[in-house]
């Protein structure tokens with residue numbers, strides 16, 4: 001199935017790019033903001049300095065209007081969702097990152113580990129309800145062997161060949177390399193041979209060495225995360241990219257993070273989507289405050305403007321909340337992730353969003369944003385359109 005190219009949208013009353021650009025330019029007093037707006041309309045790449053300037057100086061409506069203009073040119077009026085399920089086979093984790101409220105030690109009373117039968121039962125439920133994807137990530141237990149990660153994917157694909165397995169973040173793959181002595185390439189080839197189709201974006205957090213040293217001192221470094229993704233792209237495995245923001249990082253560090261993703265994307269073209277993850281502060285050692293909705297929306301909009309080589313920007317309803325995710329679909333985002341069914345990582349940190357949603361609810365959410373819902377598969381191929 002293919003989609004019609006251009007959509008019309010909230011700006012159709014302004015009819016066309018020239019009028020929109022004139023409207024926006026008139027609204028803006030600052031010389032610097034006008035110059036950034038002009039770059040956007042001329043299709044020129046924003047510099048890191050531009051993006052930092054937008055974080056500090058732009059109001060939400062300006063940056064959001066620019067971002068939505070860019071999104072409309074790329075995705076028309078379409079906004080995507082997937083019928084999927086998250087499965088977190090265990091919360092036992094050796095890394096104990098300070099921002100994480102999900103991972104616990106093996107002796108913690110909250111520790112759990114699913115059996116293979118339990119995981120397969122969850123995949124079966126997803127399959128029965130027409131699910132296209134299982135997204136599998138978890139803690140990193142001290143007792144898991146390299147083969148455990150491989151076997152889980154193999155067994156799922158053996159039982160459900162039509163379900164797409166998007167599994168193991170770069171952090172897990174780096175860990176698998178440490179315990180097995182194998183290269184990223186050998187591990188990814190083996191995972192691919194047993195049925196892994198894509199890699200989720202988790203574990204990126206913030207690449208800045210300063211911040212990573214405080215919030216996640218023991219897990220894979222930024223270079224290692226990026227090298228796993230680079231290798232996956234070379235082997236034809238598409239991946240996603242995330243950024244955990246709103247804790248102790250500066251705007252400059254957010255932009256540096258996106259800059260490193262943008263330059264890897266220039267090199268490989270293998271990222272499918274960028275997912276800004278708003279930090280939730282309950283139940284972990286880092287603590288702090290929740291992000292504001294304005295910060296969430298500005299971050300999505302600036303990501304849309306800065307990451308000119310990414311096709312999709314995800315408004316992840318679990319971290320944003322359903323209502324802010326809906327607004328984000330008018331401010332640069334074109335995807336809301338999926339039905340999910342059972343989210344544990346951000347719920348452990350206090351998010352008030354639902355555990356999961358029906359397909360009908362996501363269709364309603366997207367329609368409420370004035371967009372046309374497109375059910376997609378893991379690779380953003382349309383499965384059904386709901387005009």
Ligand code: V47
Nearest residue numbers: 099100200201202203240242244277278279280349
């Ligand atoms: O890597 C952990 C984040 C991520 C907190 O690839 C937290 O399509 C907020 O990566 N507050 C896991 N966030 C989730 C993830 C993801 C989700 C949806 C889709 C995709 C995709 C990827 O959750 C972790 C971490 O960055 N996280 N703790 C917290 N307190």
